[in-house]
Amino acid sequence: MDAEEFWQVVERARVAVGPAADRARPEAQSPIAEALVAELTQLTLPEIVEFDRLFGEVRAQADAWDICAACWIIQYGFLSDDGFSDFQAGLVSMGRRTFEAVIANPDSLASHPAVQQISTSVGRSLWIGDEELLFATHQAYEQLTGDAEAFWDAKSAEGTTTRPVGRKPEGDRWDLRNEGEWRKRLPRLGAMFLAHR
Template identity: 35%
Template sequence: MDEDTFWALIEGSQRHDHDPDRRVQWLREQLVRRPLPEIVRFQTLLHEARRPLDTWELWAAAECILGGWCSDDSFWYFQFWVVGLGRETVRKVVADPDALAEVSELGRLAGRPSQAWPEDAWPEWESLDYVAGEAFEELTGEEDGLEDALEAEGIELPCNPEPEGETWDVRNSAEAARRLPRLSRMFPLPERVD
């Protein structure tokens, strides 16, 4: 599996359905039709696609969108959600996290309290990180088969964010307006009170 095939699968799942659970089901069905080494490669390509999104700037964007509360787990799942938006969106967001303001899925959430967001509309996609493992297990019956296959190839993938760049407080409205002008208007946060 090469990078183009990986992105064709991710974007194909998006064309198939917008519901994250049905997208994962579709991806799993596609992966189980492939040889095991391609399933392993899908997982490594997924993390290669996620890695450039692992920045403090994007974490601030996620925190802004999520109402000022973005844990490391939330940010991890947010990164997979961004990957799920497709190759071009990932390129734009890596270059400028504020480009997330152009994502229609977020436009539908802006101005609404997060408690009112539909469950399938949350900007997170945890299950994308598990789909290759599920496909591998379906084919082999081995519960940790994908992890063992990765280890056998000397591949160790992270399981938590390890952001790069400069950390800053998205609740500082002047700084947020400078760094994330569109997102901070869409998802305004109160100033942090110390």
């Protein structure tokens, strides 16, 4: 499996979900993760392990301080290692075109319907992060083998490891609480969220 095939699997899951793929959702719901598990169960076991490796590599492309800042803004000032991992997975669930646009320019998230929906929502119950997506490969592998540990054994046997938790994002670090920096570095996102605070 290569990057092109990886994104094709993600896109098939997005198509299966339909318009909900581009909507914000309550944190515990993940229609994309469910659809991705269904897609992954159509692959061979080694392909699932390879998909997981590529998923880690793709998410690592989003280890950038300005993407952390976008997460901070969209999540109303909340950022943790786990929350940022969920956010990166959510970016992948938005599909290749959106993901690559965000890597090139995190402020492009202001154009995404889910982010627009969050910016105008009442309360803080909507989210684009996707924790469940982080476990889709494990779930698919377990469905096919009936063994909850088989996925981890396969990853270990392949020498595949998950990227380190808590890795420092790349780029200039700046105070995420500084709204003046939002306006300078992420002007569209900053304006969108500041208007509704």
